[in-house]
Amino acid sequence: MMDSCNCVEPQWPPDDLLMRYQYVSDFFIALAYFSIPLELIYFVKKSSIFPYRWVLVQFGAFIVLCGATHLISLWTFSSHSRTVAVVLTVAKVLTAVVSCATALMLVHIIPDLLSVKTRELFLKKKAAELDREMGLIRTQEETGRHVRMLTHEIRSTLDRDTILNTTLIELGKTLSLEDCTLWMPTPDGQSLELKNALRADPLNVIVPLHHPTIKQVFSSTRAVVISPNSPVCVTRIRGGKYMTGEVVAVRVPLLHLSNFHFGDWPDAGARYALLVLMLPLDSARRWHVHELELVEVVADQVAVALSHATILEESMQARDLLMDQNVALEHARQQAETAIRARNDFLAVMNHEMRTPMHAIIALSSLLQETELTPEQRSMVDTVLKSSNLLATLINDVLDLSRLEDGSLELDIQTFNLPSVFREVLNLVKPIASVKRLQVNLTMGSDIPDVAVGDDKRLLQTALNVVGNAVKFTKEGCVNVIVGLERPEYPRDPRYPEFCPIPADQHFYIRVQVRDTGLGLNPQDIPMLFNKFVQADSTTTRNYGGTGLGLAICKRFVNLMDGHIWIESEGVGRGSIVTFVVKLNVPEVNHLSIQIAPTSQPSGSGSRTDFSGVRVLVTDDNGVNRMVTRGLLNRLGCEVTLAASGRECLHIISQRSQAFHVLLLDVCMPEMDGYEVATQIQKRFPRRERPLLVALTANTDRNTHEKCLRVGMDRVVTKPISLEKMRSVLTELLERGSTFDLNQRL
Amino acid sequence: MVSGRGVDEGVFFLFWQGILDDQFTQLQMLQDESTPDFLEEVVTLFFDDSVKLLENLSESLKADPLDYKVVDGHVHQFKGSSSSIGAQRVMQVCITFRHCCDNKDKQGCLDHLAKAKEEFNIVRSKLGKMLKLEKKIVDLGGVLPFMDC
Numbered sequence: 013m014m015d016s017c018n019c020v021e022p023q024w025p026p027d028d029l030l031m032r033y034q035y036v037s038d039f040f041i042a043l044a045y046f047s048i049p050l051e052l053i054y055f056v057k058k059s060s061i062f063p064y065r066w067v068l069v070q071f072g073a074f075i076v077l078c079g080a081t082h083l084i085s086l087w088t089f090s091s092h093s094r095t096v097a098v099v100l101t102v103a104k105v106l107t108a109v110v111s112c113a114t115a116l117m118l119v120h121i122i123p124d125l126l127s128v129k130t131r132e133l134f135l136k137k138k139a140a141e142l143d144r145e146m147g148l149i150r151t152q153e154e155t156g157r158h159v160r161m162l163t164h165e166i167r168s169t170l171d172r173d174t175i176l177n178t179t180l181i182e183l184g185k186t187l188s189l190e191d192c193t194l195w196m197p198t199p200d201g202q203s204l205e206l207k208n209a210l211r212a213d214p215l216n217v218i219v220p221l222h223h224p225t226i227k228q229v230f231s232s233t234r235a236v237v238i239s240p241n242s243p244v245c246v247t248r249i250r251g252g253k254y255m256t257g258e259v260v261a262v263r264v265p266l267l268h269l270s271n272f273h274f275g276d277w278p279d280a281g282a283r284y285a286l287l288v289l290m291l292p293l294d295s296a297r298r299w300h301v302h303e304l305e306l307v308e309v310v311a312d313q314v315a316v317a318l319s320h321a322t323i324l325e326e327s328m329q330a331r332d333l334l335m336d337q338n339v340a341l342e343h344a345r346q347q348a349e350t351a352i353r354a355r356n357d358f359l360a361v362m363n364h365e366m367r368t369p370m371h372a373i374i375a376l377s378s379l380l381q382e383t384e385l386t387p388e389q390r391s392m393v394d395t396v397l398k399s400s401n402l403l404a405t406l407i408n409d410v411l412d413l414s415r416l417e418d419g420s421l422e423l424d425i426q427t428f429n430l431p432s433v434f435r436e437v438l439n440l441v442k443p444i445a446s447v448k449r450l451q452v453n454l455t456m457g458s459d460i461p462d463v464a465v466g467d468d469k470r471l472l473q474t475a476l477n478v479v480g481n482a483v484k485f486t487k488e489g490c491v492n493v494i495v496g497l498e499r500p501e502y503p504r505d506p507r508y509p510e511f512c513p514i515p516a517d518q519h520f521y522i523r524v525q526v527r528d529t530g531l532g533l534n535p536q537d538i539p540m541l542f543n544k545f546v547q548a549d550s551t552t553t554r555n556y557g558g559t560g561l562g563l564a565i566c567k568r569f570v571n572l573m574d575g576h577i578w579i580e581s582e583g584v585g586r587g588s589i590v591t592f593v594v595k596l597n598v599p600e601v602n603h604l605s606i607q608i609a610p611t612s613q614p615s616g617s618g619s620r621t622d623f624s625g626v627r628v629l630v631t632d633d634n635g636v637n638r639m640v641t642r643g644l645l646n647r648l649g650c651e652v653t654l655a656a657s658g659r660e661c662l663h664i665i666s667q668r669s670q671a672f673h674v675l676l677l678d679v680c681m682p683e684m685d686g687y688e689v690a691t692q693i694q695k696r697f698p699r700r701e702r703p704l705l706v707a708l709t710a711n712t713d714r715n716t717h718e719k720c721l722r723v724g725m726d727r728v729v730t731k732p733i734s735l736e737k738m739r740s741v742l743t744e745l746l747e748r749g750s751t752f753d754l755n756q757r758l
Numbered sequence: 759m760v761s762g763r764g765v766d767e768g769v770f771f772l773f774w775q776g777i778l779d780d781q782f783t784q785l786q787m788l789q790d791e792s793t794p795d796f797l798e799e800v801v802t803l804f805f806d807d808s809v810k811l812l813e814n815l816s817e818s819l820k821a822d823p824l825d826y827k828v829v830d831g832h833v834h835q836f837k838g839s840s841s842s843i844g845a846q847r848v849m850q851v852c853i854t855f856r857h858c859c860d861n862k863d864k865q866g867c868l869d870h871l872a873k874a875k876e877e878f879n880i881v882r883s884k885l886g887k888m889l890k891l892e893k894k895i896v897d898l899g900g901v902l903p904f905m906d907c
Contacts, residue, residue, distance in 0.1 A: 453780030634838035
């Protein structure tokens with residue numbers, strides 16, 4: 013080193029200041045170089061992860077050797093031995109090797125180290141992101157919890173107001189809202205009214221339905237973000253105006269009925285409420301999708317809860333109404349029962365109290381009639397009797413009907429002779445009928461049983477009432493009563509065809525029909541006739557009297573006997589037909605053997621059944637009539653001769669050797685009528701020798717009758733003649749005629 | 759209690775309809791063993807007579823000038839025979855027919871003639887059928903049920 017060199021500057025002595033500085037620096041360098049690996053080892057040992065140990069070793073070696081080199085070079089500043097030089101050289105060589113190796117190694121490692129940094133940055137970002145998302149999820153979970161809690165709160169009550177208030181409060185809390193309002197439709201359905209609010213004052217704010225914002229919200233099932241300037245964004249006033257951030261509105265369907273199918277709600281005609289949620293202005297928050305979903309879910313739940321509340325309200329109202337009605341009904345029932353009891357008591361008393369004086373009046377008036385009276389007095393007594401009878405009937409009818417009405421009347425069931433009931437009816441009306449010169453006929457079917465079980469008195473009363481009416485309302489003609497066993501093919505009541513009696517083993521039905529040639533009825537009046545106190549025509553009461561109760565009572569009786577009664581008429585003046593069908597029971601076998609004698613014999617007592625030997629001459633211009641009369645007389649055993657005209661009659665009489673006992677003369681004959689024949693006969697024969705003269709006429713009026721008697725007829729008989737009538741007429745005539753005369757003729 | 763042959767179901771039906779009345783029952787009662795065909799004879803006579811009568815009536819109503827007395831006479835005859843038989847509805851028509859004659863109501867008379875013909879036909883067909891049936895039953899040895907009146 014100290015050899016000559018080709019330096020420009022002169023050689024410089026080694027023990028200089030510079031040398032000293034170098035010496036110190038080398039020393040410090042060595043020191044540092046030795047401490048660095050120590051530090052490295054120390055910290056590496058401390059850390060748990062260090063993937064580059066080999067590099068560290070290399071680096072450590074490199075540093076150590078560098079340090080060693082620098083340390084050794086300390087000895088080279090002064091003169092030094094060869095050993096030092098060798099050591100220094102070895103150190104330098106080693107250092108060179110290691111540092112080259114290290115340099116080579118670093119080429120690999122430095123990119124790695126650099127990329128670590130990038131990865132670190134990346135991971136940091138990711139961690140930040142995850143953090144954010146975690147935050148979101150947590151928020152969502154919280155929200156979900158809030159919704160569940162909110163729903164629970166809403167559904168735990170059925171009180172409408174509580175539901176709404178809870179909703180608003182909870183929503184406000186969950187979503188940290190500035191305000192939350194609910195708008196309900198007004199009764200007229202034209203606008204929305206602010207009903208509930210979290211913070212705002214519901215001050216009768218009304219918004220019309222036709223506002224575009226509202227239309228927009230109502231037409232969508234989702235929550236819609238709306239402008240904070242729309243009229244529904246009403247909140248508490250701060251600083252003189254509404255201050256809200258973003259606003260969301262959602263429709264809440266109001267259901268009237270309980271049939272809700274989510275997603276299937278009818279849109280047409282549905283009423284909606286509006287839920288408006290406002291974010292605070294201060295925060296820069298915006299509405300997130302999950303929050304909107306939350307709002308929609310809440311709105312649905314509110315709708316459901318509200319409809320439940322509505323249903324409950326309605327059913328509570330209905331229940332209250334029913335309870336009120338029940339109470340009222342109970343009250344009314346008690347009143348009705350009281351009234352019925354009062355009426356029954358009244359009837360029971362009146363029944364007796366009214367009838368007794370009536371009977372007294374009637375009985376005494378009848379007795380009075382029997383005494384000697386001036387014509388004036390007699391007519392007065394007659395009137396009194398008539399009026400009292402009428403009054404008695406009235407009272408009876410009314411009392412009967414009242415008992416029938418409330419169902420307290422029961423049938424008096426007995427075994428009785430059925431045909432005799434109708435014969436009795438006929439007997440009862442015959443007097444009046446004959447006064448009015450009406451024919452009353454009874455025809456009974458061959459299948460009517462003799463004995464039946466039922467209420468014979470009421471049956472009689474019904475039949476009598478009907479036949480009596482017929483007689484009452486018929487001025488001329490006849491009343492026919494037909495009684496037969498009911499058959500399914502018989503014509504039913506045209507106004508009530510459902511009545512279809514079916515006979516059975518234990519009972520049967522009879523049909524009774526009464527036909528008259530009387531006043532007839534207007535078909536329109538017929539349905540009312542069975543009502544109480546109704547008569548077909550107001551003039552009827554005036555002219556015919558009566559209470560109008562008769563048919564009503566008949567109807568009740570007939571109904572009690574499981575039957576039906578109806579009237580038919582072709583019109584006013586065309587007569588009427590009253591038909592009733594009643595049920596009677598079949599008598600028990602041992603009752604059948606009881607022959608209950610009929611109350612009246614068909615033939616009068618003492619009437620002859622055989623007129624054999626009596627010679628009769630029948631004069632009638634009608635061939636059929638002749639034949640019928642002959643048949644009648646033959647049946648009675650008479651000897652009959654027929655003449656077709658008055659002239660022929662006289663001819664036969666003059667011809668005959670044996671005289672006739674009786675002459676039956678038809679008064680209306682052409683050429684020579686019955687009157688003339690009679691007159692002629694009177695002329696020809698002395699009184700005691702002439703035959704008995706009987707006039708046959710269809711006329712019932714008084715004039716004909718008197719005329720017949722004036723010309724000398726012994727009897728007047730109305731056509732058509734029945735067997736019975738003929739029998740009784742002949743009996744009477746032949747008995748009346750003196751026995752002397754009779755014997756002479758015979 | 760029971761007297762003679764009587765009204766059977768089929769004929770009884772005509773009672774309910776008002777076509778026949780009680781007089782018919784009387785006639786039925788007159789028929790017995792000694793006069794087994796009495797009813798048939800009378801009814802046949804009635805049918806034949808009435809046909810002739812109705813023809814006469816038509817003729818008399820066609821005459822010009824109309825003699826109401828003649829018309830009335832015929833109607834009177836018809837009324838008499840139908841009442842003897844018991845053909846109630848026919849008789850009713852005759853009664854009102856006579857009123858028309860009294861009032862000299864030509865149109866009324868013509869209407870009533872038509873009605874009389876109609877009612878007569880009803881009686882004839884229904885009663886005729888019934889009687890034929892009854893005759894068959896009796897001929898075959900059957901017995902018609904009894905009646906009590």
